[in-house]
């Protein structure tokens with residue numbers, strides 16, 4: 001039996017300061033998440049400079065909390081993982097600077113991790129036996145990717161959004177409906193009380209073979225619908241708009257995921273990212289999965305949000321493949337998955 | 339007592355190791371937009387050359403601003419993490435005070451750091467009986483407002499900092515013969531000044547530690563300023 005690998009992982013790509021301690025990439029010893037959401041809510045979205053200021057205030061407190069909760073000290077750490085990108089450059093730099101200094105001070109390997117890869121790896125934490133290959137749909141406020149996970153730390157990118165991320169579309173439609181930020185959870189909740197067939201919003205599939213996504217046309221259709229109604233003085237049923245919009249988003253997401261699973265002949269689809277917590281998406285994916293004999297996987301809600309445990313998992317699997325970063329690791333705000 | 343100091347407030351990345359009154363090593367680079375890539379390798383280079391490990395350092399010091407917001411956070415995050423791993427004290431030093439500390443001058447010492455759009459981060463300092471006294475608190479202002487203050491001063495004035503590169507002629511035109519500019523070697527941020535100041539301040543820093551040390555921005559973020567304006571207008 002080989003020795004356990006203990007990873008200290010840091011995630012500061014957006015508005016969550018998070019530090020985790022992981023054992024062997026799948027077991028969480030601690031996963032502390034300090035959310036700034038209340039601070040950014042009054043700005044109606046994440047303000048990069050405000051986020052960076054919060055990270056530098058929090059970072060060492062959160063690191064200590066993570067160590068304490070895992071009941072370890074710095075000396076027990078084998079590798080240091082950190083989000084390299086994509087994300088907000090100023091925010092990422094706080095985490096990277098801390099991680100580099102810790103790795104250097106301890107003389108342990110540093111592993112820079114792709115944030116999107118982290119979201120995918122959240123499924124390894126949730127499902128202890130999950131092994132590649134599988135399909136992963138990564139959907140969040142900033143990202144929409146359809147990925148074939150070929151092996152640990154090996155990915156083939158099949159689809160991505162050509163304009164807005166799925167979560168971004170939720171935020172924008174929520175704002176137009178006068179709903180609070182972030183829009184995703186609110187729309188998901190309202191959708192349960194609305195009629196998803198009430199309004200026929202467009203499903204954008206792009207070219208026939210394409211696995212890419214586009215949500216800006218749908219967003220515009222919703223805005224036009226609202227404007228028209230308001231101009232005519234007609235009533236707007238917020239629940240119906242929410243449900244019909246959500247249905248238009250998730251149908252396309254689910255259809256393309258199922259189609260890719262069939263093309264790659266895999267029997268597993270994992271969902272990841274903040275929008276993976278969307279119950280409408282989960283239930284439609286499960287319904288279609290059952291019809292097609294495909295197992296649908298998704299992490300618990302806390303692992304769908306930005307968190308350092310997923311970064312620790314990705315760092316572990318990269319480390320096992322020999323992917324180690326130098327102390328000159330640079331921040332990569334637009335880092336690509338492959 | 340060995341102190342490791344860094345300053346990444348401006349385009350210069352600089353780190354130094356000092357033992358009591360003696361410099362052991364210093365490494366400075368003037369290279370745009372590369373603090374994040376350079377800083378830890380620079381620290382490693384200095385410590386390796388001195389055959390020292392991070393665990394040999396007794397005190398960690400960092401320039402806390404004013405300066406580039408991102409640059410400050412890189413230096414502070416790095417120093418806080420190093421101190422945290424070995425549970426050692428940290429000292430934050432004003433970037434302006436450290437710049438003033440570069441100069442031995444009998445008169446007013448006025449460091450200026452470019453804050454963009456003809457604004458500067460500045461403060462006024464003076465040596466009194468071997469101690470560098472702060473006469474005007476660090477602040478951000480238009481270069482012309484600063485010159486309006488300085489023109490009324492009777493003492494000779496020496497200025498340094500990267501604001502000199504931008505405003506040298508303008509300052510000379512306004513202040514004439516009573517202003518002197520530091521030699522180039524004393525013009526830039528030097529981690530050695532941060533280190534020496536940290537050694538002087540180390541017993542007076544109660545309450546500061548690797549948890550709570552933060553940059554001295556001197557300016558709220560633009561979003562904060564706009565929000566405040568909106569709120570005050572709404573009232």
Ligand SMILES: [Zn+2]
Nearest residue numbers: 115140305306
């Ligand atoms: Zn994310």
